[in-house]
Amino acid sequence: MNRVPIVFCFDKRIILGxxxxxxxxxxxxxxxxxxxxxxxxxxxxxxxxxxxxxxxQNTNHTIAFHYINPEIFKDAPKSNGSWSEIVYYRFLVPExxxxxxxxxxxxxDVLFKDDLSELYLTxxxxxxxxxxxxxxxxxxxxxxxxxEENKNEFIFWSGLMxxxxxxxRDEKIFNKLLINAKKYYKRLKFFDLDLVNITCDNIGPLPxxxxxxxxxxxxxxxxxxxxxxxxxxxxxxxxxxxxxxNPAIIHYAGKxxxxxxxxxxxxxYKHYIEKLPPKLKKYTIRDIRKRLFNKV
Numbered sequence: 001m002n003r004v005p006i007v008f009c010f011d012k013r014i015i016l017g018x019x020x021x022x023x024x025x026x027x028x029x030x031x032x033x034x035x036x037x038x039x040x041x042x043x044x045x046x047x048x049x050x051x052x053x054x055x056x057q058n059t060n061h062t063i064a065f066h067y068i069n070p071e072i073f074k075d076a077p078k079s080n081g082s083w084s085e086i087v088y089y090r091f092l093v094p095e096x097x098x099x100x101x102x103x104x105x106x107x108x109d110v111l112f113k114d115d116l117s118e119l120y121l122t123x124x125x126x127x128x129x130x131x132x133x134x135x136x137x138x139x140x141x142x143x144x145x146x147x148e149e150n151k152n153e154f155i156f157w158s159g160l161m162x163x164x165x166x167x168x169r170d171e172k173i174f175n176k177l178l179i180n181a182k183k184y185y186k187r188l189k190f191f192d193l194d195l196v197n198i199t200c201d202n203i204g205p206l207p208x209x210x211x212x213x214x215x216x217x218x219x220x221x222x223x224x225x226x227x228x229x230x231x232x233x234x235x236x237x238x239x240x241x242x243x244x245x246n247p248a249i250i251h252y253a254g255k256x257x258x259x260x261x262x263x264x265x266x267x268x269y270k271h272y273i274e275k276l277p278p279k280l281k282k283y284t285i286r287d288i289r290k291r292l293f294n295k296v
Contacts, residue, residue, distance in 0.1 A: 001034045001060065002117040005103040009040040009068075009089035015048060016260045016287070018108035019280040020272040022055050022063075027272075029061065030115040037063040038097065040089040042070050051279040066096055076181035076195075077188050087192045090161065091177050094168035101166045107159040107251070109258055111269055114248040119210060124164040128173060129196075130204035131156040132211040135230040137197075142230040145189040150197050154234065158193040159251055160210055173199065208235050209243040214252045214259075216244055218266060227254060261290040 215225035
């Protein structure tokens, strides 16, 4: 049995999206894979936790919940929208999962298309973590923000991270992240992404198939997708096309928005919404408002 620890961080405002993510993770797992699912949260009721637990019943997988005190990140920049202090919870993975030398973190606006045991076997012994490359790091970046303090060759996405837990703990990287969050408070634009790219200087690359953007996967011609302008500097068309053909993870970043907020969600995503128990099919007021104004 391949035991794979994976962490998700979310609150009750995104319960529907997170439920689809967890359900797709479980349904695409190989028979020999055993996910140790951990949820870092600040407000999930026991009823929600019970409903989420039902997603792994009669499977090889387990799920556990960890309450995180938001005050830990009181000195880090936040927004009034989706980017609350919860975007920083991922940095606690090595601190909380002390029984593992490495662990996966994933955003919850994704759909899993494949098992993650191969990803977990990635060697991260000589790096702080591994992630998917987003853009070449240079002063004329297109899709991200340039920081001269970032000495890495590439800017890495933070939506999927394979942490070297031991190195994070040994080098006290979490404390460095907190210090830099305060230091660069007014300059951070993409919050957790900017922060981790500034702080860490030994990041390993993961294949693009682990972060296939929705614009690429559902578009007839990915060359017309805005993100292609910076991704073509990192990946060849052959690599992009192979990832689209055999994706491991679809990431719903950018237009046309989150699929649970669409009038007509993608069929593969809708399939998972329909499989959820009623308690988890919760549309917030924000979800409903966005669906009303979403043209898709």
